[in-house]
Amino acid sequence: MFVGAVAPGSQGSLREANSARIVEAVKAYGRITQVELSSVTGLSAATVSNIVKQLLDQGVVQTRATTRSGRRAQEVSLAASSSLGVGVHIASRSLSVVLADSSMALSGAQRLPLPVEHRSDTTLDRTALLIAELADQVGASMDDIAGVGLAIPTALGAGVRPGLGALTGWIDVDIDQLLAARLQRQVLVVREAEAGAVGETRFGALRGVGVGLFVHVADTVDACLMVGGVPFRGAGSAGALGHVRVEPGGAICRCGGRGCLNTVASAEALAEPLRVSHGPMSLRAIVRAAADGDPGCRQVVADAAAAVGGAVADAATLLAPQRVVIGGDLAATGEVFLAPIREALRSRPVLPRDDGLVVPTEDPQMVARGALALIHDAIGPAAGASSEG
Amino acid sequence: MDRSAPLLSLRSLSKHFGGVRALVDVDLDVHRGEVVALVGDNAAGKSTVARIVAGVYAPDAGTLHLNGECLALTSPAAAFPHGIATVFQEFALAENLDVVDNIFLGRELRTRGLLDRPRMEELARSYLRQLNARIPDLGVPLHQLSAGQRQCVAIARTLVRQPQLVVLDEPTASLSVSQTAEVLSYIEGLRDLGLGVILISHNLNDVRAVADRIAVLRHGRNNGTFDTATASYEDILSAVTGATRHEKHD
Structure with a gap:
């Protein structure tokens, strides 16, 4: 995201590479102190401090005073810009959750293996818990989450009802209402294939096709x-x-x-x-x-x-x-x-x-990412305006 | 894969503690690249099986074959060279030591008699990366980590000896959903590495999510083995509680 007109090998490009490493590390760990950042990236404490200050000015990250091992420390997290959207993919044997703000750069992702013929009540409860925990890990709270896009397999294209056979026992479940009641957020249920297609169009192999x-x-x-x-x-x-x-x-x-x-x-x-x-x-x-x-x-x-x-x-x-x-x-x-x-x-x-x-497909989480893109479209008309297709 | 000889084969395992019969004639097979879950009520003998496989207890009767070779494990130290690694419920981690020290505790790498700290850190990071663990600073003492992170350290510890068989005793007990997700994904990772895994758990949800087969113990006896692909909650629960149609066939 920091691609600029800087000559390769120059000090400027080194600085950009270092700052990209720090942003990647903050993304990977959610909330991380500057001391830990230097240990993860291998950069010196002074470099980390300088770059974090720069990223803070650019509004990329936010910092918070905290303590580690009894010492004062600066905790760094991605700036909670605008609202977060959640993309969820419930398949027959796994649950994927991805989290991102309107820039669509994933700030959190998690996959949970699910049992054969998992029950709708247990799985929706776990989905809600996982969303809350994931939000917490990236330094946000449930208040920052604007909506949830949920992709489910359907055997029949019409309507978005859990499909015949794909999710056994889910046929008469009003997923959107049940999940919305648990999270108190807007929930958009989409067909798995449609979410995957949107994901590929925005981020994958169907870009510009x-x-x-x-x-x-x-x-x-x-x-x-x-x-x-x-x-x-x-x-x-x-x-x-x-x-x-x-x-x-x-x-x-x-x-x-x-x-x-x-x-x-x-x-x-x-x-x-x-x-x-x-x-x-x-x-x-x-x-x-x-x-x-x-x-x-x-x-x-x-x-x-x-x-x-x-x-x-x-x-x-x-x-x-x-x-x-x-x-x-x-x-x-x-x-x-x-x-x-x-x-x-x-x-x-x-x-x-x-x-x-x-x-x-290049990304096994593409369906969840597509659901994420669709909920961002739904919650803010200005949000995901990158569907130049 | 089911056709090959099992990695671990337990036959007619029995163990008494005074007047308590903890295990009676228990059989269990684990293949390479297979996760076998051991479920059962409290005191059904799950942990006793784990301890026998780990070499903590010697069985009163029965045999333990690993790769077709009959083993008599007299201590946990005897189990390590055979590639058996165990993570117990109350995992033996040193709260005051940091992550790297814990992972290599008792197995420190040395070069010319001196501790090779950089190499250990590098390896520790690679183990934790395989775990997808979010532990940024490997220099923090363990008591500062969350329960899920400590579980990851305990599991990462087993990778040091490049095991063939990993025994996990209640790895998801008292973990949050996202930590459970990490641990379950890691168990899938162990299976994909071609290791045999024995997963002991109370949580049928977790067990049915990752196990290939589920072996039920009841009052120290085998009470049915189920293929996860076909068995329902009801089948397994009834075998655990003993309230059922499966009892009739005994």
Whole structure:
């Protein structure tokens, strides 16, 4: 954030690098004294003191007198500029929370693994506690938090109700109201794929892409088309890639349709053929084993990827996106998952033969960051005006 | 991964304390890259298993195999060279010493007879970084750290000996949610490093979040093993309390 017209190697550039290191350290630790800053960054106490003074003048950080080991100390934290927004991503096995002010530079992030079929009451309680603790860690309080963007998986694109199957037992839960009641803050519930697409558009691989497709492959498949930096919703359910029919004679999906992509490429569909040889496996275990080279797990991941690839190729043929970003847990298996998708797209003569067409997401927290961007848009019209798309 | 031979295999483990039967014929397997949770009521024998694996207690009967080799652990010091590291509930940390001293307590690095403090600090930082721990100053005495940070130091301590098996006794007890999140993420990290982990906990939420398998102890006996991917809260709770359908099959 301190990129200026300074010659490399000069004293000025050294100072900028040092000050960037200090800002990074303050971000990482939330509240930290100057003595600790010098120990973390390896800079001398005098340098730290000078740079902190400069950052204080620039309004980047704030300081507070405190004591450590009985001595007086200056505690440094990021300046609580404007209001903080919170992005939350509740998935079937994990909860991610990110925190940032309107500059969108993350000041705090935390991930909590969740149990299988976690209950809505426990998880929402823990979400609320985690938000409060995270705010405290970055030197803010609940009063500084303006709103919460919450991304959840939905199997059906329409409306933002917890999806059929993805979050078991959450179907009739009014998440936004329950969480708003716990936090006394505005809560915006968004579809996981839409949050991920917005995140990629603002911070990731879809920046500056006119027409982009974000495909989220975790327990179920979902997608979101971004047109000119705005999610395309159609009549409401656009992007429900998991409910595209891929096997006309296939199994019945939870939605009631036959042969949906989700019956072929969901966590359950992946675990089923492994049951005899590997025993019951969670999606995370399958992903890890596939990344480690387990042949059986690689096979089911590759099969799922081929099915997803076919659906993505159909969508790409119809919509001609300039870029397709693959996110979600399965993207973590890397080429095992990406290669069959690329192959499926390459087999369509209409589509450009460009390996850069399909890219994996760079940030596993992108969905939470997208939810964060959306809540900032919602709480202040002037806030996140960076959607130049 | 389940097909390979287990890293740790306990068979027919029994332990008596006077008239109290703490463990009766307990079996337990832990594979590499697997987190096995040990749950049960108070006095179900969870900590006794941990202490036997750590070499604190010798079992009255039964065997302990590590990598297929039968071990008779007579003291915690005997367990270290085999790559077994344990973090107990009341972890043995020195409150008045700083973070680096605690991590290397009793295992200080030396170069030519002198303490190699810079090297120890560097390693301590790398362990804590793997933990994603937020401890800025490694020179502060431990009593100034939060409960979660102390837990991180206790777990970081186990990494010094490059263990194969880590036993964690109630690592999330009395931690806040964000500290719990850190500890749970770290347990996932241990598993991803390919280590075997025994996680002892009361909190079924935490256990079901990170464990691959859940072994239930009840009155010192095995009362069922569950795959986390398929077992529900109700299944596990009923095995813990013994109020149920699982009892019928015994």
